[in-house]
Amino acid sequence: MERVCRGRMSTAEKAEVWRRWKQGESLADIGRALGRIRRTIHHVVAAHGGVPPRARTRSRCALTLVEREEISRGLANDCSLRRIAGRLGRAPSTVSREGRRHGGPTRYRAAAADARAWDRARRPKRCRLATEPTLRRLVAEKLADEWSPEQISGWLTRTFPGDPQLHVSHETIYLSLFVQTRGVLKKALIAHLRRRRRMRRSKLASSAGQGCGRIIDAVSIRERPAEAADRAVPGHWEGDLLSGARNSHIATLVERQSRFVLLVRLPGKDTTRVVHALSQAIRALPEGLMVSLTWDRGLELAAHKTFTVATQVQVYFCDPQSPWQRGTNENTNGLLRQYFPRGTDLTRYTQADLDAIARRLNTRPRKTLGYATPADKLAATVASIG
Numbered sequence: 001m002e003r004v005c006r007g008r009m010s011t012a013e014k015a016e017v018w019r020r021w022k023q024g025e026s027l028a029d030i031g032r033a034l035g036r037i038r039r040t041i042h043h044v045v046a047a048h049g050g051v052p053p054r055a056r057t058r059s060r061c062a063l064t065l066v067e068r069e070e071i072s073r074g075l076a077n078d079c080s081l082r083r084i085a086g087r088l089g090r091a092p093s094t095v096s097r098e099g100r101r102h103g104g105p106t107r108y109r110a111a112a113a114d115a116r117a118w119d120r121a122r123r124p125k126r127c128r129l130a131t132e133p134t135l136r137r138l139v140a141e142k143l144a145d146e147w148s149p150e151q152i153s154g155w156l157t158r159t160f161p162g163d164p165q166l167h168v169s170h171e172t173i174y175l176s177l178f179v180q181t182r183g184v185l186k187k188a189l190i191a192h193l194r195r196r197r198r199m200r201r202s203k204l205a206s207s208a209g210q211g212c213g214r215i216i217d218a219v220s221i222r223e224r225p226a227e228a229a230d231r232a233v234p235g236h237w238e239g240d241l242l243s244g245a246r247n248s249h250i251a252t253l254v255e256r257q258s259r260f261v262l263l264v265r266l267p268g269k270d271t272t273r274v275v276h277a278l279s280q281a282i283r284a285l286p287e288g289l290m291v292s293l294t295w296d297r298g299l300e301l302a303a304h305k306t307f308t309v310a311t312q313v314q315v316y317f318c319d320p321q322s323p324w325q326r327g328t329n330e331n332t333n334g335l336l337r338q339y340f341p342r343g344t345d346l347t348r349y350t351q352a353d354l355d356a357i358a359r360r361l362n363t364r365p366r367k368t369l370g371y372a373t374p375a376d377k378l379a380a381t382v383a384s385i386g
Helices: 011-022 027-034 038-046 065-076 081-088 092-101 110-120 133-144 149-159 170-178 187-192 271-283 304-311 323-336 351-362 374-385
Strands: 236-243 249-255 261-265 292-295 314-317
Touching (some): 011 038, 092 110, 133 149, 249 271, 249 323, 249 374, 261 351, 271 304, 292 323, 351 374
Parallel strands (some): 236 292
Antiparallel strands (some): 249 261
């Protein structure tokens, strides 16, 4: 049985925690490597929102340990403050204050004084949200409306171009949510984030992949027109199923150019019912708005030929184990987990409910669209088609 260390973590141990965290290791793996329980590692990481703290450095104006040793020797030998200051090239008032703060002429000790000064120097600069109440209110309101920190940051810059006091980076917003000791944004607002994570994770952290099915006579994504790949023209969509509890599913469709989202309620996952539900939803779209659909290798679209005959929409399939080939849809499914957390029974949602949720996504500004909304982008597309 592995030995588990107790007590507070040393500075070296904390540095090792952050080094491993940045490399993408899990809390459990870090704990095993350091002989600590997972909860201890979590406390260290969560206290800073998953973002490694900056290395502390001394101000070039601060007294050094060598200078404090000289002050200690001078005070012990009853030297005058002016004489000590002259040796150091410091102002006499600096030496006077140093002595008073740390015990006076008879009790001054250089090492203890240096340690206390280093500890007292922990005065983190207050962030913009802490010093600007108007900005804090605007950010909190938009978070409550389920805007992402990036959307809020872009909107503020665009709405108040001449007032830099109302500008804030998305990282500052995230940290103000993750690091509750800042006392700026309420913890409850985390529930309005897309992924509801409570701290930053390394880009090197890995996740398990999904299995794939086999499709007969599947047309490869490599045969998809180049205009679909570069988003030059509208009408090319990506699709997938979002899964819930009790074998429940909904279909998610995203237009590649505008990022417009459609959600389709499914009575089952078998290809007959999926193709029927998708065909009905697509036939309700304006003519010419969907010309192709890119799907993964799931067997729910095994009857893709029937779908193409019913809708005149060509279906292209991704390569096996290559979800990145329909990255727009993958990202959208991640956003939808805000409304459909894993383990949710999706059968309790009506089509009207799904339409309302899709409307929320389609009326939020997107960074990739220059902070325009997918609905605005699609409306311009429909106008051009008409």
